Amino acid sequence: MPREFTRSDRVADAIQRSLAHAIQMEVRDPRLGMVNINSVSVSRDLTWAKVYVTFVGVDSSEEAEASVAILNKAASYLRNVVSKDLTIRSTPKLQFFYDKSTVVGQKLSHLIDKAVAKDREGKEQNEE
Template sequence: MPREFFRSDRIADAIQRSLARVIQTEVRDPRLGLVNINSVDVTRDLSIAKVYVTVVGAKEESESEVAVKVLNKAAGFLRNVIAKELTMRSAPRLSFFYDRTAVQGQNLANLIDRAVAADKQRSEDEGE
C-alpha cells in the first residue's frame, strides 16, 4: 500500500506549526508585526525549507518586505529552536518569502464584486 504523505510533507507541517508559535512568542522585533505562515515547502533531502508568510495589517507591501528581512536575519535562531523542538538531527535551512497570493485574491474578489454590482445595476436600469 503506497504512503499517503511523504516525510518531507510531515516535517513541513511540523515546521509550520512550530514557527507560528516561536515567531509569536520568541522573536521580539517591533518591525515584525503579526506574521501569518501560509505554507512551508521542504526539499526531499530535508536540507532547505521555503517559508511563505504574509503580514496581517500591513498597509503597504514594503512593510511586509521589511518583516521578511527581519525573519531572514532571525532564520539561524529559528532553525536552532526548531531543531530542538522537533528533535531533528539536522534542521533544514530556513528561507522566508513574502506570499502575495492573499493580496491578489482579495483584489480579484473586489473586481468580481464590482462586476456583479455593475451587472446588477445595468439589468435594473434596462428593466425600468
C-alpha cells in the same frame, strides 16, 4: 499501501506549526507585526525550508520586504527553536519569502464583487 504524504510534506507541516508558535512567542521585534505562515516547502534532502509568509496590516510591498528581512535575520534563531521542538536528526535551514498571492487574490475578489454589483445594477435599471 502507499503513504499519502511524503516525509518532506510531514516535516514541512511540523515546521509550519512550530514556526507559527515560535514567531508569535519568541520573536520580540516591534517592527514585526502579525505574521501568517501560508506554506512551507522542504527540499527532498531536508536541508532547506522555504517559508512563505504574509503580514497582517501591511499595505506596501516595501514594508513586507523589510519584515521578511527581519525574519531572515532571525532565521538561525528560529531554526534553533524549531530544532528543540521537533524530533528530527537535522533541522532544515530556513529561508523566508513574501507571498503576494493572498494580496492579489483579495484584489481579484474585490474586482469580481464590484463587477457583479455593477451587473445587478444594470439588470435592475433595464427591468424598470
